[in-house]
Amino acid sequence: MKVLVPVKRVLDYNVKPRVKSDGTGVDLANVKMSMNPFDEIAVEEAIRLKEKGAATEIIAVSIGEQKSQETLRTALAMGADRAILVVADFSIEPLAVAKLLKAIVDEEQPGLVILGKQAIDDDSNQTGQMLAALLGWSQGTFASKVEINGDQVAVTREVDGGLETVSLKMPAIVTTDLRLNEPRYATLPNIMKAKSKPLAQKTPADYGVDVTPRLTTVKVVEPAKRQAGVKVADVDALVAKLKEMGVAA
Amino acid sequence: MKTLVLVEHDGQAVKDATLATVTAAGQLGDVELLVAGQGVGAVADAAAKIAGVSKVLVADDAAYANLLAENVAKLVVALMGDHDAFVAPATSNGKNIAPRVAALLDVMQISDIMSVESADTFTRPIYAGNAIATVTSADAKKVITVRGTAFAKAAREGGSGSIEAAGGQGDAGLSSFVSAEVSKSERPELTSAKIIVSGGRALGSEEKFHEFIDPLADKLGAAVGASRAAVDAGYAPNDYQVGQTGKIVAPEIYIAIGISGAIQHLAGMKDSKTIIAINKDEEAPIFQVADLGLVGDLFKILPELTSKL
Numbered sequence: 229m230k231v232l233v234p235v236k237r238v239l240d241y242n243v244k245p246r247v248k249s250d251g252t253g254v255d256l257a258n259v260k261m262s263m264n265p266f267d268e269i270a271v272e273e274a275i276r277l278k279e280k281g282a283a284t285e286i287i288a289v290s291i292g293e294q295k296s297q298e299t300l301r302t303a304l305a306m307g308a309d310r311a312i313l314v315v316a317d318f319s320i321e322p323l324a325v326a327k328l329l330k331a332i333v334d335e336e337q338p339g340l341v342i343l344g345k346q347a348i349d350d351d352s353n354q355t356g357q358m359l360a361a362l363l364g365w366s367q368g369t370f371a372s373k374v375e376i377n378g379d380q381v382a383v384t385r386e387v388d389g390g391l392e393t394v395s396l397k398m399p400a401i402v403t404t405d406l407r408l409n410e411p412r413y414a415t416l417p418n419i420m421k422a423k424s425k426p427l428a429q430k431t432p433a434d435y436g437v438d439v440t441p442r443l444t445t446v447k448v449v450e451p452a453k454r455q456a457g458v459k460v461a462d463v464d465a466l467v468a469k470l471k472e473m474g475v476a477a
Numbered sequence: 478m479k480t481l482v483l484v485e486h487d488g489q490a491v492k493d494a495t496l497a498t499v500t501a502a503g504q505l506g507d508v509e510l511l512v513a514g515q516g517v518g519a520v521a522d523a524a525a526k527i528a529g530v531s532k533v534l535v536a537d538d539a540a541y542a543n544l545l546a547e548n549v550a551k552l553v554v555a556l557m558g559d560h561d562a563f564v565a566p567a568t569s570n571g572k573n574i575a576p577r578v579a580a581l582l583d584v585m586q587i588s589d590i591m592s593v594e595s596a597d598t599f600t601r602p603i604y605a606g607n608a609i610a611t612v613t614s615a616d617a618k619k620v621i622t623v624r625g626t627a628f629a630k631a632a633r634e635g636g637s638g639s640i641e642a643a644g645g646q647g648d649a650g651l652s653s654f655v656s657a658e659v660s661k662s663e664r665p666e667l668t669s670a671k672i673i674v675s676g677g678r679a680l681g682s683e684e685k686f687h688e689f690i691d692p693l694a695d696k697l698g699a700a701v702g703a704s705r706a707a708v709d710a711g712y713a714p715n716d717y718q719v720g721q722t723g724k725i726v727a728p729e730i731y732i733a734i735g736i737s738g739a740i741q742h743l744a745g746m747k748d749s750k751t752i753i754a755i756n757k758d759e760e761a762p763i764f765q766v767a768d769l770g771l772v773g774d775l776f777k778i779l780p781e782l783t784s785k786l
Contacts, residue, residue: 457768
């Protein structure tokens with residue numbers, strides 16, 4: 229069984245985003261970029277399935293600018309077998325990403341597509357569900373556990389009230405949550421080896437997908453700032469304040 | 478514009494997330510509700526009483542018993558011929574179902590809106606709330622999820638919507654529900670609690686988390702939350718998590734205990750009305766957003782605070 233893992237190049241999660249003064253977006257010039265953390269978890273899960281013998285080949289896919297090659301090389305260094313980059317020089321929306329992924333799924337026929345539940349830049353949380361819809365496949369979102377049994381995959385999902393387990397008919401879509409696994413670091417020999425793994429370059433036109441955006445960003449601003457308040461000296465002062473607020477009798 | 482709102486419920490009652498979503502949808506136009514589930518007559522009756530609701534569509538069928546996205550999306554798409562916008566709360570159900578609906582309608586969803594600027598323009602948080610984007614949608618129909626803390630709750634009484642049966646789309650046969658492990662608690666729900674007591678990694682262990690956080694929460698009638706660090710360390714279950722990747726909360730009072738205040742955590746609670754921080758590190762970033770701060774050892778402060786309240 230092939231497993232397809234889409235990955236996105238995003239602002240590194242340790243970098244504090246700065247809104248551009250002209251209000252057009254967040255400044256991405258000269259800042260550290262990394263693989264979206266949820267996608268790293270997706271790559272790791274695919275590798276574990278391969279190590280268990282449930283998967284035979286892992287294909288990493290990225291849709292974005294040329295530099296997304298670095299992100300794909302990271303996936304290859306972790307253990308993906310080959311990569312596909314669909315080059316696009318502007319930000320592609322989740323719906324168009326899902327359409328491109330559907331075209332790739334039609335070609336590659338994977339049994340499972342594992343995606344991050346959301347990218348930490350636009351925080352949309354849409355692509356996996358949309359891809360499942362376009363393919364007419366089942367979906368297991370926000371997964372904290374994935375178990376393949378024959379032609380079914382049991383996915384334990386992190387939901388508002390706790391955990392929920394669903395059984396999906398394969399082929400299926402899984403989106404990852406934080407507790408699914410802890411991604412490995414690529415070792416130096418594997419980073420070297422990844423350089424010679426195949427990486428195919430495509431364009432949206434190759435797949436006949438219209439990627440024209442449906443949403444226009446009018447402006448991007450910083451959120452209203454909270455003012456730091458006061459520090460109280462001790463518990464008695466805190467209790468007094470809480471009483472003022474009517475919290476304690 | 479005619480909107481269709483997905484009702485979040487637990488099989489017996491309408492959940493608060495629905496009420497904020499009704500307010501958001503009301504700013505777009507006429508509000509109709511969809512109650513999907515099995516044995517949800519009481520939910521439908523309650524939903525019809527929500528202020529501003531004109532009609533409640535009830536899909537009462539075993540196929541919708543566990544709100545599987547594959548089945549509910551099919552149902553919603555069938556109803557969208559007659560509606561201009563599908564509006565869902567940004568709960569785990571809403572986030573699971575809405576994008577599936579959007580793709581089937583060939584619509585680009587607008588996730589987690591914080592305000593309605595006009596019929597096609599909305600604001601939404603990006604980069605974990607470190608930036609707010611204003612976006613305009615060119616799609617004829619809209620698919621939207623709503624951040625519950627950003628809108629006032631519609632009144633539970635005052636409406637007199639009609640109730641109509643919907644459904645008949647059947648089971649897609651793609652997935653099935655196996656089991657649920659619902660955290661049982663006598664405390665209020667995190668996303669609707671007036672007071673939240675939240676613990677961080679400084680608690681040091683699961684035992685200490687319960688020993689020190691629980692009594693204070695019980696004294697205040699508060700919900701219990703946790704930072705991602707505390708959840709990752711196994712001190713608290715995942716559904717306690719407040720933050721970018723957990724729950725977004727905005728209670729009257731948020732008490733952060735032994736939480737340093739990572740961007741990730743602040744994204745989930747900085748809209749709280751009053752933030753109180755207790756931390757031994759006076760340089761902790763949490764103090765930059767806290768209205769009231771107390772620097773000190775939480776293992777000494779908490780028992781004293783709990784006994785004096």
